[in-house]
Structures are given as structure tokens and as C-alpha cells.
Amino acid sequence: MTVFRAPKAIGFSCRIACILLPILLLSQCRISKDPGAGADPTDLLPLDNDISGYTQKGSAATMTDEQSIFNAIDGGAQKYIDYGFQEGVSQEYSNGSIDIDVQIYNQGTQTNAQDLYQYFFPTAPEILSTANPMVVVDNSLPSTYQILYTKESIFMRITTTEKTDIALNTAKQFYYNINNKITVD
Secondary structure: OOOOOOOOOOOHHHHHHHHHHHHHHHHOOOOOOOHHHOOOHHHHOOOOOOOOOOEEEEEEEEEOOHHHHHHHOOOOHHHHHHOOOOEEEEEEEEOOOOEEEEEEEEOOOHHHHHHHHHHOOOOOEEEEEOOOOEEEEEOOOOOOOEEEEEEOOEEEEEEEOOOOHHHHHHHHHHHHHHHOOOOOO
16 A cells, blocks of 8 residues: 655745745845944935934935945045945935935944044034044034034934024934934944
């Protein structure tokens, strides 16, 4: 007597893996060079309306090598490279009247990020925090505010298009939003 056995059913997790693997391969997702600092700097950007009324203006400029950072910030890129630049992103946001430019750079190490922060430290600072994160507002600019910030290996600049209390408070909201996304190991 011959016994026939039914084929084993493919397990649920195996079916899911078979579906997800091609999707992940086709999506060409980037793996950050320093996932402990909050993963890909693009993942740290606020989403539309995370800060009430502010949406992304255009697409983000992603920087993954020396050429892409030179293309994104012509003139100042060499200092970022000198201080260990790994990857970065720049994105402008707008509510229709005030624009906010967010730049996030992964400098590879906390020391590199803090050294870059010290290099750009303003002549007329308003210190918001002296701990890690180190946060300062640059009051020396004639028509804009700029927040400089470092946490872990991340160096960040948030620049307003006008020098008003409303613009500064909005820039601070962007800082708080991004700061909450940076993980600390």
C-alpha cells in the first residue's frame, strides 16, 4: 500500500518574506552609514504639517558623497568634509509667507559634529542648551535667524527667511521635532 502525503503548506512568515523581499530590493532603499544617530538624515526631516501649516517646498537635496555636498552647498562644503561628512539632507519648508531651510548632516562621530559646530559658532549667540544637544541661535545675521545644533554625530542648521519672533519660534519647533527623532544609544 502506497501512502501519499500532502505537501506541507508554506508558512505565513515565508509567504510574507517572499512578498517583501522583491519590494525592498526594488525600492533601492538606502542604509545609513550611522543608524545609531537616527538612521538616514532624510528620516529626520519633519513631514508636511508636523509643524502646523508648514509643508515641504520642492524635493530634498540628498548628499551622500563629496560631489553631492558640493552641488548642494557650493562654497562651504569643504568644511563639512574636513570634519568627517558622511551624508546629509537639505529641505526647505514654507507656510506661504515664511520659509524655513533645514540642513541635517551626519558627520560620522559626535566629536566631528561638535568640532563643526564650534567652527560655525556665531559671534552673537543666544544659547538655548549647553548639554548634548548643544543648541544656539545665531543673532548676528542681519535679516534671518539660524539655529545651530549638534546631537550624537548629527550637525544641523535651521535658517529662517525673516528675522521675526514668529519665524524664530517656528525654527525652534523644527529643532524640537528633529531632536525627538534622533536616537541615542
